[in-house]
Amino acid sequence: MGRGQAVTVVAELSRAPELVEVADRAGRRKGLWELLPRPLRRLMGPALILAAWTIGSGTGLLNTDLFPPPAHVAATAWRLLGDGQLATHVGASGVRVLTGTVLGILIGVVLAVAAGLTRTGEDLLDWTMQILKAVPNFALTPLLIIWMGIGEGPKIVLITTGVAIAIYINTYSGIRGVDRQLVEMAQTLEARRTTLVTQVILPGALPNFLVGLRLGLSSAWLSLIFAEMINTTEGIGYLMSRAQTNLQFDVSLLVIVIYAVAGLLSYTLVRVLERLLLSWRNGFEGVS
Template structure:
């Protein structure tokens, strides 16, 4: 029996008694309540979410067209779109995105795997906590950018230091959140699992790890955001390809339009991977009712 079944099968005594006394059978399924404000909203939510970016771009265009924002300081939206079209037509932008995505996902896979493994070891056993938690707490306070000279000495100036920097940056958010999720599992669920006859491994598999999943997904979202930040720094290490390489070249020639294109690409890549994590949350956490806003 998993944590989902335990959560769905539990009913408070008063509710159970009232359900038993009614004409119909008692229902154990959870009912998701929709706020009255959400039911009465007429404007589609996707339209409300896009209002902010559209207004921001409109203000940017207005400031550029009126001369309040000089082109030497920041190119206008029209110039940025024209530069993006040229980069797409030449294939430079697509190739740079593929290279940057490969670096970010490889570093995240390595760092995330290490962070989750250490969090499980530290969260499940006191010996693991004594051996792992203190070094991790010390290392996470060291600025990752300060490690770039050491990474260059250890791994050279190729792809390895870039991936290592991303791995170091993404390991700690996942470690902290998974560890907190494991230690934050409701003790009553543990006792319910023991009452149902689950073994130690059964408790870990069906109760503790699923209970820590919400925190793990939060940590994944943090790690994805930090992965892009680390990627920007990593692609300054003798990069010959990638979005950071395009940005570095544009900086040398004061091409603010290309720099803005690269920044927008970083933003959309981050938004895309965040959307993937949100989808995973809806799939794996469908058993957990949560507040959706008033």
């Protein structure tokens, strides 16, 4: 061992008590919060909002006529659930979102693959999709009514369009972001084009696709608000519109809660898919 190495070893040994002390302090910092399960910790934010809402209503900080307390909203939900209205409206909205989401995913993936794999596809599709991305969904509503009438068609198209754009933008970016060296290596090994696409390009674009799915599901629920303003008698958007007309603030708040829960469930679904499909990825998960 040389003199320089010996000096380094001595310095590290001299720091050993200091390192042990730092480790002990880090261990002592682990309190009750770190001991709670992650799902319970994630619920703390919504629980604090609910608590603030309850306290504000109970102390008079919130006008209960305009901002009914949670207990009143829960009673309204129970009443609508009992007479079947809530299940009818939520079921109708769920079918529309599911249909539009499935169609949007299929269309978005097909267009992204076509534009991502070939320059001709990019030239034909990319600018068109970027233009559609810049157009708000509600701006399409009057045109869709003129073109398609007031049936289910415009509603499904609005939702499908929002989802397809989110899926396309992110999946296309993921395809073009695949490491060129991986593609060249597969080509060097004389891999077939289908193998190159299914084994190299699409797996590499999968993280971006899941980001697009997360944004697409959010877009689906936002599009539903505008979609169900198109001459309908079923759906949570219709329930909201009727509540606003009749000044039923408890029903309006209930619909907002339903949208929030639906968005949270959609987010949870994508997180589960990420854990299943991206188990190979060792990404940064934050510090405690």
